[in-house]
Structure formats: structure tokens, C-alpha cells
Amino acid sequence: MLLHLLNRSAASSHVYRDALRAMAEDDCLLLTEDGVYSALMPLAEHFSAVYGRLFALREDLASRGLEGRCAEQIVIVDMEGFVQLTEDADRVVSWF
Amino acid sequence: MSDRSPMPMLVVLRHAPHGSSWLREGLDVALVGAAFGQSVTLLFIGDGVEALVKGQQTGPLGQKGTHPTLDMLAMYDIETLLVDAESLAQRGLIETDLQLPVTLVAPERLPSLFAHHAPVFNF
Amino acid sequence: MRYALLVQGAPYSHQAAHSALRFAEALIARSHRLETVFFYHDGVYNAQRLATPPQDEPQLVDAWCRLHHEHGTALLVCVAAALRRGVVDERESRRHGKQGHSLESPFELTGVGQLVEAAMTHDRLITFSP
Numbered sequence: 001m002l003l004h005l006l007n008r009s010a011a012s013s014h015v016y017r018d019a020l021r022a023m024a025e026d027d028c029l030l031l032t033e034d035g036v037y038s039a040l041m042p043l044a045e046h047f048s049a050v051y052g053r054l055f056a057l058r059e060d061l062a063s064r065g066l067e068g069r070c071a072e073q074i075v076i077v078d079m080e081g082f083v084q085l086t087e088d089a090d091r092v093v094s095w096f
Numbered sequence: 097m098s099d100r101s102p103m104p105m106l107v108v109l110r111h112a113p114h115g116s117s118w119l120r121e122g123l124d125v126a127l128v129g130a131a132f133g134q135s136v137t138l139l140f141i142g143d144g145v146e147a148l149v150k151g152q153q154t155g156p157l158g159q160k161g162t163h164p165t166l167d168m169l170a171m172y173d174i175e176t177l178l179v180d181a182e183s184l185a186q187r188g189l190i191e192t193d194l195q196l197p198v199t200l201v202a203p204e205r206l207p208s209l210f211a212h213h214a215p216v217f218n219f
Numbered sequence: 220m221r222y223a224l225l226v227q228g229a230p231y232s233h234q235a236a237h238s239a240l241r242f243a244e245a246l247i248a249r250s251h252r253l254e255t256v257f258f259y260h261d262g263v264y265n266a267q268r269l270a271t272p273p274q275d276e277p278q279l280v281d282a283w284c285r286l287h288h289e290h291g292t293a294l295l296v297c298v299a300a301a302l303r304r305g306v307v308d309e310r311e312s313r314r315h316g317k318q319g320h321s322l323e324s325p326f327e328l329t330g331v332g333q334l335v336e337a338a339m340t341h342d343r344l345i346t347f348s349p
Contacts, residue, residue: 002210007234007348018110018142021182024207033234059241079245086246086343087220093216094346105335121260121300128331134339215338218346 002027003089007096009037010046019095020049030077030085031056036066044071057082104135104176106213109144113162114155119147122219123165130172137213138169139201141180145187148179148194166196180206220251220342225334229261230279231272233349236265240282242345243292253292255337256283258326261349263301266294266326280323287325295337298328 004023010016016038023029029050031039038044039056047054051073058078061067070076077085086092107126111118130136140147152163169177181200184190191198201209210216224243228235243253258265270280286292301322302311308322322328338344 005346007238015110015142018180018183021203022206022210024211027207033238079241080249082242083245083249083251086222086345087249091214091216092343092345093210093218094348095218096348105338117260124299124331125334129335132332132335134335215335215344217338 001089003085003092004029005092005094006031006035006038007033007094009034010043011037015095016046019093020047022093023050026053028053028055028085028089030082031074032060032082033057036060036064039070039074040066041071044074048073055081055085103212103214104137105129106137106139106209106216108139108141108216108218109147110142110219112143112146113152114159118219119144119162120165122217123162125217125219126174127165127168127172130174136172136174137176137178137209138174139178139180139209140198141183143183145179145183145189148177148196148198149189150193150195152195163195169196178209221340222246222251222253223255223257223337223341223344224253225257225259225344225346226262226265227258227260228347228349229264230267230270231276232261235347235349236262236279237277239345239347240277240279240286242347243286247290253286253290254341255293255295255333256286257334257337258294258296259300259331259334261304262347263296263304263306266296266301266306266322268321268323284323284325294326295329295333296322296326297331297334299331301328 004019006019008015036056055075055077058076109122113119126136177198178201179198182203224239226239230236287294307320308328309320312320
């Protein structure tokens with residue numbers, strides 16, 4: 001299993017499409033930095049193919065005023081959760 | 097190199113030439129990996145496919161660009177040049193527009209490519 | 220586990236360096252070892268000796284140095300990316316006939332080979348890019 005990191009909003013960058021195309025069936029995706037803007041509807045719908053394996057970083061949501069506004073399909077993790085995801089993955093691929 | 101990776105290394109090139117240094121710096125990682133005896137696969141995807149377009153030139157201030165580096169890849173035994181077919185088609189390009197022979201990759205092959213390379217560098 | 224980080228964002232221009240430092244703290248808190256941070260692309264600016272951020276902002280250079288002093292983390296800066304951008308140690312400064320140097324200690328200039336090596340010898344490599 002690979003962990004993919006995405007730090008761009010789907011509203012302004014197409015890189016999420018390549019990230020999604022590169023993901024295998026059990027890969028996970030963590031939204032960080034400006035990537036967390038995609039954790040809200042309707043942008044989150046772009047990631048429907050990976051619901052259940054889709055995460056967003058709490059502190060990046062909080063600093064942007066988005067905590068509590070996340071789509072329910074998204075699992076919110078703190079920094080410790082971020083590290084745990086990297087432990088569980090064989091490798092980590094960053095998309096930016 | 098003390099620990100040669102059992103899997104080939106993947107360098108993903110996602111940026112076009114001239115506009116930024118991402119492509120050059122990504123290619124440098126590929127060349128150094130190969131020089132260290134690592135088997136290296138290049139994947140051109142997104143704007144990265146523009147790196148391969150024929151007829152590129154030095155910039156007006158003498159910026160070297162990356163096209164001369166591409167011609168050196170064979171010397172470093174980097175022979176697996178994969179191009180994301182969808183990215184190429186999206187940009188109205190076909191294989192004969194490219195300066196080197198490449199292998200087109202169908203979208204469904206991308207996940208296994210990432211799964212079967214280590215390390216993966218994404219530029 | 221043994222971790223390496225690849226930092227490619229300039230400090231104060233993008234969040235990348237901040238994110239990398241937060242991740243560094245968190246992985247150490249989970250008893251992992253942060254053995255190497257490699258600075259590449261605009262990430263080399265993190266090693267600027269003369270960076271003078273306002274006092275009420277994160278002191279990124281100090282934070283990197285603390286990782287080295289408290290956890291033995293190697294702070295490796297790509298020499299090719301650094302020299303182009305004016306991040307120069309004393310030796311390179313002399314070699315190129317420049318006055319002064321701009322690389323903070325204990326950051327050290329090194330080749331891209333060290334990045335490839337780190338990727339293969341550490342358990343995890345995490346990239347933070349702008």
C-alpha cells in the first residue's frame with residue numbers, strides 16, 4: 001500500500017487527477033496544506049473513487065477555518081495520524 | 097551504493113521544460129541514480145510530456161533547457177522512458193512529435209507502476 | 220523506523236518547510252529516528268545563515284539546527300541547487316573567489332547522490348514540496 005500526499009486544491013490545480021490515476025485499489029490519499037480545501041463539498045466529490053481511503057490533516061483544516069466543515073466521507077487525522085499513515089504505507093508519494 | 101534497491105527506481109517528471117527547474121532537477125536525480133548503479137525508469141506525465149517534444153532550443157539568455165540531457169539518458173543506461181498516453185493525447189501530441197523512442201502507458205497500468213518501483217521520486 | 224525528509228520549498232514562501240518541521244516533531248514523538256533531511260530545489264534556502272525573520276514568526280533555521288543538535292539529524296543541502304541560488308559554504312566561497320558565505324552550520328553541502336542513498340537506506344522518505 002502506498003500513501004499519496006496532495007497539497008493542492010482541486011479548485012485550482014489538476015494534479016489531483018494524476019494522483020488519483022496513480023492510486024492502486026488499497027492506496028490511501030492524505031490532503032495537506034492547500035489540499036484540504038478539497039475536503040469540503042462539492043470539491044470532495046472529485047475524490048469519490050477513494051472514499052474510505054481519503055484523509056485530511058486536522059491542523060491544516062483548522063488554520064484555514066475549515067474544521068467542522070469537512071465532508072463526512074473524509075477521515076480527519078492529526079499529526080500523529082499522519083505519521084501512522086506513513087508507517088503503514090510501504091512508500092509515500094507527494095503530489096504538488 | 098551500499099544498498100542497491102531490489103526494485104527499479106522511478107522518477108516521475110510532471111513539469112515542462114524552460115518554465116521552471118523541476119524538470120532539470122528531476123532528471124539530475126535520475127542520472128545520479130543511474131550513475132550509482134540503480135536501474136531507473138522515467139515516467140513523463142502531465143506537463144512532463146512536453147519535455148520530449150522535438151525541436152526544443154536554448155533559451156534567449158542561453159538557458160540550456162533539458163533536451164540535451166535527454167539525449168544523454170542512453171549513455172547512463174536509462175532506457176525505460178514511459179509516457180502517460182492520456183497526457184500526450186490531451187496535449188494534441190503523438191509519438192512522432194517526440195525526440196526519443198518511448199513506451200506509451202495506458203492509464204490502467206499507472207498504479208502497478210508506482211507499486212513496483214522503489215524509491216519513487218515525484219518531480 | 221528510520222526516516223528521511225526531502226524539503227523542496229523555500230522558507231516563508233510556501234508551507235513546505237513548516238509542514239516538514241511539524242512532521243519531524245511528530246515522527247520523533249512516536250519514537251522514530253529522523254536521520255536525514257535533504258534540501259533540494261528552493262528548499263536550499265532553508266540553510267540561509269542570514270535569514271532574519273521577525274521574532275514573532277517561526278524561526279525555521281533555528282528549528283532545523285535544533286533537530287541536528289538534539290536528534291543527530293543530518294541536514295544535507297544539494298550543492299548544485301545551492302550554489303546556483305547563492306547558498307555557499309566557506310570552502311565553496313573561497314573556491315569561487317566570493318566574499319563571505321551564506322550556509323548556516325551544521326547544514327552541509329552535498330551531492331544528489333546522498334538523496335538517492337537516503338531513499339534506499341532509510342525506511343521512509345517523505346517529500347515536502349511547494
